[in-house]
């Protein structure tokens with residue numbers, strides 16, 4: 081085997097390191113390296129100088145991949161959170177709007193009996209019961225709920241929104257004559273046990289005003305009241 085000079089070996093080291101030289105040359109170089117510190121040092125230097133950048137490049141590439149995928153993820157999650165945020169915001173807005181208008185318009189609270197004044201309860205010539213209702217607290221009334229249970233007791237309950245409105249001019253439903261037609265109410269109550277036995281004005285659990293109950297004799301309506309319902 082020819083002895084190689086350090087100069088030749090070091091010229092061939094890059095090929096040796098890249099493992100692209102012939103097996104013969106490889107063997108000769110390896111043999112030289114085994115005995116030559118100088119060339120081994122040169123090889124190590126070559127390894128360092130080429131390895132380091134390669135590792136750095138690899139690392140950089142991984143980092144940039146990671147960065148790219150993070151960016152992509154961030155972009156996607158940003159879009160997703162924006163959509164979620166928008167949905168949440170519009171839902172919240174919707175709830176607030178509904179709630180806001182609801183508090184002013186849904187008739188969900190009962191007018192307290194202390195604010196209700198029932199007068200002139202009387203019987204019209206056709207048998208209907210007439211009465212005058214006035215709400216004394218000065219708030220407007222928009223809805224009256226009338227419910228009769230299977231016990232035959234009818235509750236006529238004035239209802240209001242949570243935020244009630246004051247009225248200067250007229251109380252609408254809150255100041256007028258009203259009428260109850262027992263005969264009509266009983267047409268769908270074929271079971272005698274379920275026929276209307278009593279009529280209250282107000283809320284069931286708030287000491288309502290008794291307008292009429294079975295066996296009660298009401299005074300005849302005045303001509304003025306009769307005129308209201310002609």
Ligand SMILES: [Zn+2]
Pocket residue numbers: 085086087089112116117118119
């Ligand atoms: Zn050498």
